[in-house]
Each structure stands twice: as C-alpha cells, then as structure tokens.
Amino acid sequence: MSDFSQALDVVASGLRAQSARLRHVSENIANSDTPGYRRKTVTFRDAFGATAGEVAVGPVRLDDSALERIFDPAHPLADESGHFEGSNVDLLIEIADAREAQRSYEANLKMFEQVRQMSTSLLDLLRR
Template identity: 75%
Template structure:
C-alpha cells in the first residue's frame, strides 16, 4: 500500500513544481512591458526522500539575454539618445512555456487521480 502513497506524493510534488512554473510564467507575462525587467526561469531538481524521488523547484534564474533597446525620447527613462532598456520577455516563448506547464500539470493530475482510484478499488476488493 505504501507504493500508492509514494506515487501520490511524487505526483503531488510534480503538481507543485508545475504550479510554481506557471506562477513565474504569469509574472513574466505581466511584466513584459516593464522597463529593465528580466525574464525569470525556473528549474526542477530530483530530490531523494525516504519514499522515493520527488520533484522540487530549483533556483529561479534571471534570463541574461540583452534587454531590448526601445526608442522613445519622451519616456522618463530615456537616455540622451532617446533610448531606454525594455524587458527581455518574449510573449511567444512565455505562451509556449505556459502551455507546456499546463499540459504537464494536467498529465500529473490525471496520474494522481488514476493512482487514487486504483487505491480505492484495491481497498474495495480487500473489504469483500
């Protein structure tokens, strides 16, 4: 029976990790027009625990790509040439990351539910 609980714990950790990823993607999208904002990228790590491996959110890194130079002489942050630094968020990448995180979340949720149903069916069989 502990295999079921270990599986549920592994899927739950994966759900938490994908939720964290979606949170960072949504922050990136919300700050796409914020001057000087750098895209946040989340990484995952495998963590060994007594019941098996789990997924944990690793360090959040900032994207080191160059910030976009935007020409707007009237902007308060513009330099003497009329340019200021925008963000390095690419909305197409963020949408793709959000879709991938959503699909991973859904797959883990389905596996979590199937494991829970198998455990419930096993308990029903053992009661008979």
C-alpha cells in the same frame, strides 16, 4: 498502501513544481512592459531525502539575454539618444511555456486520479 502514498507524493511534487513554473510564467507576462525587467526561469531538481521520483523547484534564474532597446525620447528613463532598456520577455515563449506547464499539470492530475482509482479498487477487493 505505502506504494500508493509514495505515488501520491511524487504526483503532488509534480503538481507543486508545475504550479511554481506557471506562477513565474505569469509574472513574466505581467511584467513584459516593465523597463529593465529580466525574464525569470524555473529549474527542477530531484527532491533529496524524499521518495524516489519526487521533484522540487530549484533556484529561480534570471535570463541574461540582452534587454530590448526601445526608442522613445519622451520616456523618463530614456538616455541622451532617446533609448531605454525594455524587458527581455518574449510573449510567444511565455505562452508556449505556459501551455507546457499546463499540460504537465494535467498529466499529473490524471496520474493522481489513476492512483486514487487503483487504491479504491484495492480496498473494494479487500472488503470482499
């Protein structure tokens, strides 16, 4: 049964990692119109000292690409030329990242279901 619990640990770490990724994607989408906001990206790493295959969320990084320059002389943050810095969030990239995270999350859920079914089948065989 320890193999099943190790498999569940790996699956659970994947679910947590994709959940964190989706949370940061939603923060990026929510702040896409915030002046000066930089897109957050999530990295994954091996969870050291844990079951082989487990992942953990690494440090959150800010995208250092150029911020969009927006012309709006009436904006309170506008400089002498009437421009201010918007965000560097591209909604198309965020939607693609959200779909990828969702599909990875669903794949982990399917693995969870498979492990659960296998452990149930094993228990049924042992009862006979």
